[in-house]
Amino acid sequence: MNRxxxxxxxxxxxxxxxxxxxxxxxxxxxxxIEAWLVYDPAVPVISMDVAWRGGSVTDAEGKEGxxxxxxxxxxxxxxxLDSEAFQRRVQDLxxxxxxSAGYDNFGGDLKTLSANRDEAFRLFGLAITAPxxxxxxxxxxxxxxxxxxxxxxxxxxxxxxxxxRALVFGDHAYARPVRGSAESVAALTDRDLRxxxxxxxxxxxxxVAVAGDIDxxxxxxxxxxxxxALPEKSAGIAV
Numbered sequence: 063m064n065r066x067x068x069x070x071x072x073x074x075x076x077x078x079x080x081x082x083x084x085x086x087x088x089x090x091x092x093x094x095i096e097a098w099l100v101y102d103p104a105v106p107v108i109s110m111d112v113a114w115r116g117g118s119v120t121d122a123e124g125k126e127g128x129x130x131x132x133x134x135x136x137x138x139x140x141x142x143l144d145s146e147a148f149q150r151r152v153q154d155l156x157x158x159x160x161x162s163a164g165y166d167n168f169g170g171d172l173k174t175l176s177a178n179r180d181e182a183f184r185l186f187g188l189a190i191t192a193p194x195x196x197x198x199x200x201x202x203x204x205x206x207x208x209x210x211x212x213x214x215x216x217x218x219x220x221x222x223x224x225x226x227r228a229l230v231f232g233d234h235a236y237a238r239p240v241r242g243s244a245e246s247v248a249a250l251t252d253r254d255l256r257x258x259x260x261x262x263x264x265x266x267x268x269x270v271a272v273a274g275d276i277d278x279x280x281x282x283x284x285x286x287x288x289x290x291a292l293p294e295k296s297a298g299i300a301v
Contacts, residue, residue, distance in 0.1 A: 085100065086098055086100055087101065089281050093285070094265075095270070095289050096270065097285055098270070098272070099272045100274075102275065103277075107175060107275060108176055108272065108274040110170075110172040110186070110273075111170075112169060112170040112171070112271075113170075114168045114262055114263055115166065117168050118130060118165050118238070119165050120261070121246075126238045126239065126246040127242020129168055131203060131207060132168075133163040134206070135199060136170075137152070138196070138200075139193070139199060140192050155175075156175060157174045157182045159171070159182075159185060159189060165240060176274075176275040176276070179276065183284045187291070191263075191291040191292060193255075193259060195255050207242075208248065211241060212244070264293040266295050266296055
């Protein structure tokens with residue numbers, strides 16, 4: 063995993079004044095989970111960016127769009143909280159949790175007020191370790207993706223971009239759209255979603271960057287509580 067990619071992204075969120083030097087601290091949890099921290103208590107806000115190696119390039123042929131669909135579902139219910147309860151909880155506490163899929167990385171983003179720190183990290187941990195994939199949100203998110211694909215199919219610029227990628231990358235996974243096709247997205251199953259999480263969201267391909275009102279001593283145990291239940295090893299990537 064290219065740590066520089068993640069660090070550049072998260073430093074744009076750091077609350078340290080631009081005129082001052084930014085101190086980046088390496089934090090290792092008791093369980094061995096590593097994070098990169100910019101501590102600044104000036105504003106009571108914490109931001110965390112997370113990336114795992116392996117995005118849509120790991121989607122099998124015929125299952126294109128899998129990583130993208132998972133990214134839209136992790137915050138749609140986890141643990142004992144269904145989609146409505148999970149969303150109500152984050153909204154009530156002004157917590158922002160988002161996930162995204164690119165070609166090479168699967169990412170997560172957390173923003174919270176310091177006062178809600180522990181619950182925010184708990185909810186993020188639930189989303190990545192115990193996603194529910196209940197039928198209603200799966201059908202809803204699938205429908206949203208299919209609608210977006212239909213709109214993109216009417217965009218000459220989008221169609222030209224896909225053809226350019228196919229010309230440049232040929233049969234490589236980079237030629238396939240991150241969102242997949244209507245056919246592949248419609249065919250994705252509950253097992254596909256769960257298999258992706260089990261294969262990709264692991265501790266050995268995890269990069270964590272945190273900025274804001276949290277010091278190293280506080281962050282270290284939170285890393286274990288948030289990521290400790292993930293599998294130790296991810297599946298290999300063959301692309």
